[in-house]
Amino acid sequence: MTALNFKGKEFVYNHHLAVPFRPLVPEETKGIGPVALDGNLIVHGDNLHALKALLPLYAGKVDCIFIDPPYNTGNEGWAYSDNVNAPMIREWLESNPIGVEDGLRHDKWCAMMWPRIRLLHEMLSDNGSIWITLDDNEVHHARSMLDEIFGENSFIGQLAWQKRTSRENRAVLSPSFDHILLYSKALKDTWKLRRNLLAPTEGGYANPDKDPRGDWASIPFTAQGFRKDQVYEITTPTGIKHRPPKGRCWGATEPEFERLKSENMVYWPKKGDGKPRIKQFPENAKGLVPMTFWSASEVGTTEESKKKLLEIFSDYEESDLVIHAPKTIALIERIIAIATKSDSIILDSFAGSGTTAHAVLSANERDGGERRFILVEMEDYADRLTAERMRRVIQGYEFKGVQKTELLRQSLSWAKIKKFNKIIHNIDTIENLHAHEYDYVTKEIRDGDLIVTGEKSYIDQMEGLGGKFTYCTLGDAxxxxxxxxxxxxxxxxxxxxxxxxxxxxxxxxxxxxxxxxxxxxxxxxxxxxxxxxxxxxxxxxxxxxxxxxxxxxxxxxxxxxxxxxxxxxxxxxxxxxxxxxxxxxxxxxxxxxxxxxxx
Structure with a gap:
């Protein structure tokens, strides 16, 4: 295995051992419920020292770690200050904060991450997994670091999350995805036996035919390969005749298909014209193996996560929400669904706005689980943003929003632009008819479409998810x-x-x-x-x-x-x-x- 080399590695290699223990100091007025160091935790303090403080309590107990560390684009303004006192590296440590022009910024990033990853490794349970989101700046260094600390055989996969769908025209290549590195203390085959499969249809169950057995989803009635007794002609209720697609056969023999029809287990799409599909009820559904590409349509985008944050903090100025690109609740919920049990501990030592804790509470509310979260945030917004989000999400919050109704969408072409007077007339007509229904009407051109939208402000109340947490700082070493x-x-x-x-x-x-x-x-x-x-x-x-x-x-x-x-x-x-x-x-x-x- 090729080892990762960076300036200062010899000084930080075992630095996690020399970091002193600091006791967790609860601040009762900032949490919800009685103080409990074995419950949900939010810790304000340097995350290296916080991890060392948590280690005596949680070593080998954490099933899932999700972290979103600095991407090291040269613009974060973060500084490396782990108090490594070796004279030979003092000079380059003191050149913080790092910038894009700093030739040692990658070395500094590695020196910052190394002792933290070492401690996170100790926190994981034997079958626990760590998920790290990064972009292209440091993902290659991170993989080498994780290979060295966890072992190459503990590499589970590298996933891609489609974080945006809009195009960035100022970039050399418009970035549309982030990497997610996945490692486990267990070897890949062992972790495969421990991880969960994904629900086959997330939110896709319905009951359009009022089936007394309840909601259902449909799955294709075809199978790979050729089996002679599973190749026959099927006639739909509307008289359309179907045979299996080329290279496939039906999912069962003809007598079995007739039995399924008699039991009202067959669904005919396209108003009865389509190929048969089979009803599948939740209790009979088989899970799906997670894929390595997670699309925006499945787990959301950073733009959606920003909107959610603005909803929760609708009384804040946007400038007060200093998080650049928070991760989506759906993204972390999917990680939780794959990597945890109903009573697992989930740790995030770069907590930011607290999305990980929000996702844990949301998962518990959905399935009745008793998962616990541990958040660590070193910035000064740990109380007013990270913990405050949890207070609002747990207890419920009032939010001011804007309800948008699309009144007109028209694709523009040169022929239509030449008739701009007609377009203006249509817009004026819409405003005359609907302006009184909204606070204001907006007009914009987006992706070649003219869009007219009615917008109305409103105040609503979001019900709380329930839960408790203890807020802590770090005491003297x-x-x-x-x-x-x-x-x-x-x-x-x-x-x-x-x-x-x-x-x-x-x-x-x-x-x-x-x-x-x-x-x-x-x-x-x-x-x-x-x-x-x-x-x-x-x-x-x-x-x-x-x-x-x-x-x-x-x-x-x-x-x-x-x-x-x-x-x-x-x-x-x-x-x-x-x-x-x-x-x-x-x-x-x-x-x-x-x-x-x-x-």
Whole structure:
């Protein structure tokens, strides 16, 4: 495999290990519902530090990651500031924000993304998947990076999303799609068994013939290949005779087809003239394998997503909505439909306007699921835009809109333009007849068509989707070497989360903590204890030491497992513990317990 090389790689290769843990600090007034770090989360802070803060709680638990990182077109104005202090790269890090004229902008993008991808990899469950949207600027670098971090065999596919249908005449080539890179911790064949198929008809069920069995969709009554007993003539109710298309046969034998007709399972399109199709009810529908091209007609465009954002924030000035091109709800809902279960956790560490959380709530509302979202946003709009969108979507919101009614559409040709007086007369007539029905009438020429539209402003109320979330910021770094000096004294759970994850590589469960008897939690093979209080005098007292009696008490709680004890001091040697068959291992505080890189 060809490795990705970029300036500064050697300094950021394991930088994610050196990033200090910071506790999540809930701000109760900015969320909805009681504080719950195991529920929906919106975290405001640098996403590298936020991912490290989330890691003790969610390592190996996230089923789906969707991120929309900076595309690095040279116009974003984002800056790389991960505080990598190596003198050799300080100079080029300090040339932020990067611009299109910066010859090192691709190196900087890679240096910014590398430690974040490393942490995101740790967050994924064994069968979890990561979906990354990019354009042509960095997609090739991203694939090389993901190949190196995840492994080439974890590459699932590269998809194309048709993000726009209008033509950009100022461009060399009018960009119409974005890439979506898809990787999984599982190998491709394993992930295939875990992923979901798409609904065969999304929103296509109806009941035009009042079938008592309910809504249905129709599927073709043909099959590939040639089977002699499935090639025969079919006569429609209107008398039209049909044979299978060349190279195909009917989907069943003639007796089977007659049975389907008798059971009212055959639909005749084109008012009875068309080739037969078979009714398919939702409970009998087979799913579809996702394709690598997702059209705008299926999952929407950036223009539609902007309109949705303007609807939700109809009381904001458009300039306040700083998101350049938000992704559509339908796009992320499709990813959720493929990649998650009804109780999965979905993470977006470049949250922007919060479309991912909106899509999660929408999916839950549709199928009754209990999926959870985790959003991370580092910009200052995390509260007023990202979290505010969730408040409105959950509780409902009033929006001001414009209802548009097309009054005239006429294709223009030179012959018609020469008769412009007639065209003007037609427009005047329409305005005279309908102007009183609308606030204003607009005229425009678009794609060679003259379009006259009546527009009427209105105020409506959008019903909320329901749900809760906790809003958090990041606390001071948990720097273990400063604990006993008193410079930093993190709360018990904050310090315990960092120590538990670093020592075990398992996610920390706050519900398992018993602070009164210094218990942090357990893995399959060991229990973890932390003798600690956020009190400098107590930490320096004999009460903070591991004694033989305390070690025996810890071990007695479960004699079948090993016990790991963090403490500022001890009054018993490891040798004595071994001699007395006490399965306890002492780890001193402060202790920089960085796990060895296992990649």
């Amino acid at each position: 948990v720097e273990l070497d400063k604990v006993l000096s008193g410079e930093t004294l993190p709360p018990y759970v904050g310090l315990g989360a960092a120590l538990f994850h670093m020592a075990t590589n398992y996610a920390f469960d706050p519900a398992a903590v018993r602070e009164d008897d210094f218990y942090l939690g357990a893995t399959k093979s060991q229990h973890v204890w932390l003798i600690y209080k956020a009190d400098l005098d107590w930490l320096k007292s004999p009460e903070a030491a591991l004694t033989l009696a305390r070690a025996k008490a810890f071990a007695a709680s479960d004699t079948d497992k090993h016990h790991l004890v963090f403490a500022p001091a001890r009054f018993v040697s490891q040798k004595m513990l071994a001699e007395q068959n006490v399965p306890v291992e002492f780890v001193p505080l402060p202790f920089a317990l960085y796990r060895m890189d296992r990649s």
